[in-house]
Amino acid sequence: MDLNLRHAIMQNVANNTKEQLEDTIVDAIQQGEEKYLPGLGVFFEAIWNHSTEQQKEMMLATLEQAVKK
Template identity: 85%
Template sequence: MDLNLRHAIMQNVANNTKEQLEDTIEDAIERREEKYLPGLGVLFEAIWTHASEQQKEEMLDTLEQAVKQQA
């Protein structure tokens, strides 16, 4: 079976509104089930590839702080 997970996930949310995308992300995080991690990864990949260098720096700063708080 040839399944392109990235494509399937992006097709699933292609027509979602901003609010629906937020609900999808919040729901995946609240459920804390590992099966949602690939989907969140694909969504993050989309964010990262479309972000400016300044936005990437801001995300990295936020991520660095979050990782340090989790340690």
Template identity: 70%
Template sequence: MNLNLRHAIKQNVQGNSQEELEATIVDAIQNGEEKMLPGLGVLFEMIWQHSSEQDKQEMLTTLENSLK
């Protein structure tokens, strides 16, 4: 079976409200399970692809500061 993980994750959250998306993200982070990481990665990929250069720079600055 050829499972497209990106597609499955996108289908799983398609049509969700902002509140539902936030709950999904918060739950994945608080739960701390490794199996949730691919889903967060796909969501981040979607955010990155639809962000302006200014937003990308802000995310990179936040990430860099978080790693200090």
């Protein structure tokens, strides 16, 4: 079976509203199960690929602080 996980995840949420996307992210984080990590990774990849250099710098600064705690 040849499954493109990125494509499947993006297709699954393609028509979701901002609120639905937030619910999906919050639920995945609250569940804390590793099975949700690929989906969150695909979301982060999409955000990164659609961000400006300034937004990327802000994300990196936030991440740097978050991993230090």
